[in-house]
Amino acid sequence: MRRAYVASLLTGLLTTSVAKAEEAQDPFLWLEEVQGAKALEWVRAQNAKTLAVLEKDARFEPFYTEALELLTATDRIPTPRFRAEGVDNFWQDRTNPRGLWRHATVEGYAGAKTSWQTVLDVDALAKAENANWIWKGSNCLPPADQRCLVSLSNGGKDAVELREFDATAKRFVEGGFQVPEDKLSAAWLDADTLLVGRDWGEGTLTESGYPFVLKRWKRGTPLAEAQELFRGERTDVSASPIPLRDAEGTLQAVLVSRGLTTFESEYYLLGDAAPVRLPFPRKVSIQAFVEGQVVFTIEEDWGRFKQGALLAYPLAALKADPAKATPTLIFQPGPRQAIESVGATRGRVLVNLYEDVKGALDVYTPSKNRWSRKRLALSKDASVAITATSSSHERFFVKSQGFLAPTSLWLADAKAGTVKKVKSLPARFDASKLRVDQYWTQSKDGTRIPYFLVRSKARKLDGTTPTLVYGYGGFQISKPPVYLPEEGKLWMERGGAYVVANIRGGGEFGPRWHQLALREHRQRAFDDYAAVMQDLVRRKVSSPRRMGIYGRSNGGVLTSVAMTQHPDLFTAAVIESPLIDMMRYHKLPAGASWVGEYGNPEVPEDAAFISKYSAYQNLREGVRYPTPYITTNTKDDRVHPGHARKFAARLEAMGLPYFYYENTDGGHSNDSDPMLNARRWALHHVYLSRLLMD
Numbered sequence: 001m002r003r004a005y006v007a008s009l010l011t012g013l014l015t016t017s018v019a020k021a022e023e024a025q026d027p028f029l030w031l032e033e034v035q036g037a038k039a040l041e042w043v044r045a046q047n048a049k050t051l052a053v054l055e056k057d058a059r060f061e062p063f064y065t066e067a068l069e070l071l072t073a074t075d076r077i078p079t080p081r082f083r084a085e086g087v088d089n090f091w092q093d094r095t096n097p098r099g100l101w102r103h104a105t106v107e108g109y110a111g112a113k114t115s116w117q118t119v120l121d122v123d124a125l126a127k128a129e130n131a132n133w134i135w136k137g138s139n140c141l142p143p144a145d146q147r148c149l150v151s152l153s154n155g156g157k158d159a160v161e162l163r164e165f166d167a168t169a170k171r172f173v174e175g176g177f178q179v180p181e182d183k184l185s186a187a188w189l190d191a192d193t194l195l196v197g198r199d200w201g202e203g204t205l206t207e208s209g210y211p212f213v214l215k216r217w218k219r220g221t222p223l224a225e226a227q228e229l230f231r232g233e234r235t236d237v238s239a240s241p242i243p244l245r246d247a248e249g250t251l252q253a254v255l256v257s258r259g260l261t262t263f264e265s266e267y268y269l270l271g272d273a274a275p276v277r278l279p280f281p282r283k284v285s286i287q288a289f290v291e292g293q294v295v296f297t298i299e300e301d302w303g304r305f306k307q308g309a310l311l312a313y314p315l316a317a318l319k320a321d322p323a324k325a326t327p328t329l330i331f332q333p334g335p336r337q338a339i340e341s342v343g344a345t346r347g348r349v350l351v352n353l354y355e356d357v358k359g360a361l362d363v364y365t366p367s368k369n370r371w372s373r374k375r376l377a378l379s380k381d382a383s384v385a386i387t388a389t390s391s392s393h394e395r396f397f398v399k400s401q402g403f404l405a406p407t408s409l410w411l412a413d414a415k416a417g418t419v420k421k422v423k424s425l426p427a428r429f430d431a432s433k434l435r436v437d438q439y440w441t442q443s444k445d446g447t448r449i450p451y452f453l454v455r456s457k458a459r460k461l462d463g464t465t466p467t468l469v470y471g472y473g474g475f476q477i478s479k480p481p482v483y484l485p486e487e488g489k490l491w492m493e494r495g496g497a498y499v500v501a502n503i504r505g506g507g508e509f510g511p512r513w514h515q516l517a518l519r520e521h522r523q524r525a526f527d528d529y530a531a532v533m534q535d536l537v538r539r540k541v542s543s544p545r546r547m548g549i550y551g552r553s554n555g556g557v558l559t560s561v562a563m564t565q566h567p568d569l570f571t572a573a574v575i576e577s578p579l580i581d582m583m584r585y586h587k588l589p590a591g592a593s594w595v596g597e598y599g600n601p602e603v604p605e606d607a608a609f610i611s612k613y614s615a616y617q618n619l620r621e622g623v624r625y626p627t628p629y630i631t632t633n634t635k636d637d638r639v640h641p642g643h644a645r646k647f648a649a650r651l652e653a654m655g656l657p658y659f660y661y662e663n664t665d666g667g668h669s670n671d672s673d674p675m676l677n678a679r680r681w682a683l684h685h686v687y688l689s690r691l692l693m694d
Contacts, residue, residue, distance in 0.1 A: 028649045032588065032642035034634065039645065043634070046648065046660040054659065054686045063490055063685050068094075068678035070428055070485045077409050077423045080109060080397050082390035084145040084167065089116070090135055097673050098122040099135050103167075106395070110411055110422040119167055120150070132665065134672040136160050140167065141188040143249030143392060149177065149186055149194075155635040156667025158590075159183045179223065183210055183590075183637075187241040189251065192219040195241045196226060203234060208593035210238035214256060230268065230275055232258045237593045242267075244289040244315065247346045247391050253315055255286065255294075262475075262596025263299060269318060278313075279322050283511070287342035288349060290391070291366050292316060295330065295349055297339055299476075299511035308333045308510035310342065310351065312366075330364055330371045338510035340478055343386040345394045348414040352386050357438070357450055357480050357508045359384035361398060363414050374417045379405065383480035401483040403454045403498075404431040429488030433457055436481070441535035444527040447504070447516075451532045452481060453541065455497035466692040467497040467542035469533055469570070473505035473525035474554035475597060476514035490685040496693070497541060503528035503558075519599040520609045526561050533569045548572030548692050550684075553639055553668065554597075556580060560615035560647065563625055572691040573628040574684055577636055577668055580643040582614035583607065588640035616647055619654060627657040629687040631680075638668040659687060 033039045054060060078089040087109040092099040101120040108114050126133040136151035146168045151160040164176030177194055184198040197211035204213045215226035232239040237259035244253045254270040264282040268275035283299035293312040301307050310330040317325035333339055336356050343350040349364040361384050364371040378384050382402035389396040394415040401407040409423035435457045440448045459465055468491060472479055479500050487498050502508045505517035505525040517525040536542050547570040551559035556578015563573055583601045585591040599606035611617060632644035648660040661683060663676060671677045
């Protein structure tokens with residue numbers, strides 16, 4: 001017992017010593033206390049200082065008014081979702097900023113004027129319960145889709161409270177399923193059973209803050225008595241259930257995705273005995289279940305199949321003997337293609353494809369040992385996106401849009417291979433004077449990098465155009481042409497140019513493009529971004545005096561590093577909801593889940609390459625940096641607000657200029673309330689106009 005006491009004492013002393021050493025190295029650790037009194041006092045002072053400049057600018061009110069009109073316009077396209085033989089939509093406007101969950105028939109929705117029935121009024125709910133509820137979606141039990149699990153967030157956080165809702169009676173089920181606020185996962189097994197992942201106590205959350213223990217919870221029993229069905233490890237990223245249902249809504253199997261790292265997973269089949277490991281490669285994403293086939297993509301070469309391929313396993317073979325199951329190839333993308341997303345109807349697989357960062361949509365039909373393909377007749381030189389599907393029929397919705405082409409919504413029939421336009425967004429800005437070009441430039445290592453440039457047709461190429469360069473470059477997320485009403489109205493219509501840099505780290509050319517900028521290769525993404533800016537100068541589109549950059553979340557890594565590595569290339573930087581202190585990101589929720597993307601600062605070899613670029617550590621005395629606008633959200637429980645706070649504090653301590661603003665609501669997405677979102681866009685563009693247009 002004495003040994004245990006001494007060991008505990010030594011551990012405590014060591015922990016205290018390490019903490020003091022970290023504090024000596026980083027005097028702004030106190031700003032990581034999200035709700036700390038001293039930290040919030042600092043935030044209030046910073047906000048007041050920034051708003052005294054940006055909100056007092058004569059442009060703020062017209063920018064805010066225009067942004068609010070765009071975000072609350074009644075002629076927006078209501079995004080559809082199939083449910084109960086009809087269509088659901090979640091709608092926000094000035095009258096209902098928290099939103100309405102509403103329902104219509106498919107025919108009514110596709111018609112000129114839709115007759116909506118309100119299912120749940122979130123504004124009324126928040127008022128009745130005196131709560132800051134933000135809608136985070138619903139999960140309904142097929143085939144009737146009447147019993148639903150509704151997710152409600154306090155202020156926009158990723159953590160949600162789960163409640164059972166009767167969509168026919170339009171009320172919460174008295175004594176029904178309810179799970180307290182958590183970063184949780186839940187799936188229906190049947191009308192009286194859920195499979196739930198949450199914090200069960202005793203260390204059942206991963207180091208990333210997500211559940212790794214799944215339990216079966218029967219109606220009428222306490223949540224604490226739920227029966228454990230699956231357990232991962234604390235070092236995993238998470239564990240989540242994947243129910244596989246046929247076209248009639250009957251449950252055929254339950255899989256579990258055990259996330260080992262950011263991009264590596266194991267899949268298990270749950271049954272009466274112990275979970276059975278399935279023979280998928282580690283870098284894999286399960287996409288759909290159709291006609292008894294488990295459809296998946298691979299992010300690494302696997303036997304005779306190449307990285308990026310779309311494949312299918314027969315579920316019956318996996319159940320009978322996983323070791324003997326044989327996958328079939330549905331589609332193998334070429335070197336300049338990438339599968340962006342996959343969907344399924346009753347009997348077909350939908351593949352949203354990019355070719356040179358331009359969209360297409362193919363329908364695949366299974367037959368004996370092969371899949372036939374048909375391409376849908378949608379807009380070219382634009383992006384397309386699968387918007388809503390149902391496993392009970394062959395209809396689905398798809399969106400198409402371009403930088404200058406307003407979003408249109410199409411109702412398609414997968415069996416017939418037909419599409420019909422049912423909704424069109426009215427033009428939100430004057431595009432007649434603008435043009436779009438796609439250029440390619442060479443990065444530092446010789447790799448060709450594409451980017452899109454939207455600019456005035458009439459303006460001379462003399463280096464004077466105010467130009468905003470957007471970048472992301474991470475997590476295999478693509479940035480294709482999209483219609484951007486806020487940028488069009490507040491920026492491009494006023495003479496600004498807009499650029500999207502398709503740098504490595506994204507998914508524009510599939511897993512390979514992403515993996516080229518992983519971990520020790522991260523510098524490639526930064527070099528690509530700089531190469532695009534340098535090319536804009538060479539083409540005389542803009543100049544460093546008139547150039548600005550914008551990135552959020554992972555894009556905050558990109559823009560903050562651009563600031564420290566290439567301060568001479570631009571004048572303004574909007575750094576939103578950012579990761580910046582990359583030597584401590586893994587210690588801040590939910591940073592540990594991204595070690596597969598960035599590397600682990602606890603490992604000396606990883607710390608060596610991370611420390612070379614981490615912007616928080618690489619600010620230098622005597623350097624003239626651009627004046628950034630750093631903005632985050634107190635309720636962001638995905639990317640910790642401490643990143644943005646500490647970066648601003650370090651700039652302040654060095655006597656360097658900056659703007660800092662921290663919203664108190666909205667979470668990581670910053671778009672839970674259209675009023676707050678309009679203010680957000682107005683502040684962005686006042687800042688950009690002051691630095692790049694004045």
